[in-house]
Amino acid sequence: MIGVVMKADILDCDKKGFKKLVATLIDGSKVDSSCFYSEEVEQSLRIINIYIGFARSRGSLGKLTIVDSTIYSS
Numbered sequence: 001m002i003g004v005v006m007k008a009d010i011l012d013c014d015k016k017g018f019k020k021l022v023a024t025l026i027d028g029s030k031v032d033s034s035c036f037y038s039e040e041v042e043q044s045l046r047i048i049n050i051y052i053g054f055a056r057s058r059g060s061l062g063k064l065t066i067v068d069s070t071i072y073s074s
Contacts, residue, residue, distance in 0.1 A: 006061060008048045010041055021045060026062040 007024040013035035021033040021041055033041075055061045 005048065005052060008045055008052065010045055021048070
């Protein structure tokens with residue numbers, strides 16, 4: 001996820017006490033999670049925001065290299 005997610009938010013679900021994460025990727029697309037207990041989602045958001053901050057501080061947002069693993073297998 002590091003370097004791929006630019007922003008993460010929380011949205012309420014239909015069921016009371018449940019929320020879900022919505023991540024905005026570097027290409028502008030959005031990915032959302034299933035609904036989980038609010039406390040779990042809020043803790044996950046804190047962790048995700050730490051990784052986003054780390055990626056920003058290192059200037060690595062959007063700088064990914066895709067490697068074909070088949071060329072390295074024996």
